[in-house]
Amino acid sequence: MRILAALVVVLLTLPAVAGEDVTFTTADGLKITGTLYPSGRKGAAGVVALPMYMRQRSSWEPVAAHFTKAGIDFLAIDMRGHGDSAVQDGEDLSRRAKGRDPKLFNAMWQDALAAREFLIGKGADENRIGLLGASVGCSVAIDAASRTEKIPGVCVMTPGKAYLGVNTMEDLPGYGKRPMLILSSKEEAGGGATAIQEKLGDAAEIVLYDERQVHGTLM
Numbered sequence: 001m002r003i004l005a006a007l008v009v010v011l012l013t014l015p016a017v018a019g020e021d022v023t024f025t026t027a028d029g030l031k032i033t034g035t036l037y038p039s040g041r042k043g044a045a046g047v048v049a050l051p052m053y054m055r056q057r058s059s060w061e062p063v064a065a066h067f068t069k070a071g072i073d074f075l076a077i078d079m080r081g082h083g084d085s086a087v088q089d090g091e092d093l094s095r096r097a098k099g100r101d102p103k104l105f106n107a108m109w110q111d112a113l114a115a116r117e118f119l120i121g122k123g124a125d126e127n128r129i130g131l132l133g134a135s136v137g138c139s140v141a142i143d144a145a146s147r148t149e150k151i152p153g154v155c156v157m158t159p160g161k162a163y164l165g166v167n168t169m170e171d172l173p174g175y176g177k178r179p180m181l182i183l184s185s186k187e188e189a190g191g192g193a194t195a196i197q198e199k200l201g202d203a204a205e206i207v208l209y210d211e212r213q214v215h216g217t218l219m
Contacts, residue, residue, distance in 0.1 A: 017065040024118040033084035034077035045128035049076040050137030052216040056083035102165025112144035134216030139166035146174030153179035160192040
């Protein structure tokens with residue numbers, strides 16, 4: 001849980017940390033752009049951060065320093081159809097993203113797994129790379145983790161049961177009983193957070209906030 005627990009220190013004030021823009025290729029041949037915030041530690045743990053719908057990797061900048069200070073390599077990415085990963089071989093996938101094409105969102109798990117492989121290539125410990133998602137990024141994180149046992153756990157911020165056609169409740173059996181940290185406002189908990197926690201049981205830790213209108217990275 002150390003990888004996941006780093007998120008709970010976000011109320012502390014830390015100076016911004018410099019990131020490096022990087023690109024890598026998914027299994028289906030798409031080029032994904034991310035920003036890597038290295039911890040500077042050899043064999044560090046790692047986190048791949050997945051943004052909300054129509055948001056970009058820069059939305060994770062406020063928390064990057066907390067991870068690197070904890071000795072964790074942090075990689076925030078623009079998923080396909082978003083930000084600098086929108087245009088692929090001359091096709092602007094942002095149109096499909098804006099149109100909420102479920103086929104596009106159901107393929108984003110490949111972006112997350114390719115990001116994991118990129119971190120491994122940069123020297124991160126392959127056994128200690130978790131996923132962090134916000135809103136639909138939660139769905140993508142759980143979808144990706146359900147496809148491989150190599151991801152030790154995920155943290156999700158305002159998860160849903162089936163955001164944009166990605167059916168999280170159907171993916172949970174593949175996720176199994178690995179650790180999951182679930183963060184949500186109380187007003188949105190019924191949209192997926194409590195159902196996911198009930199499905200996973202003791203493997204999941206849920207934290208609910210009284211604040212309103214704090215969906216995903218707006219926390």
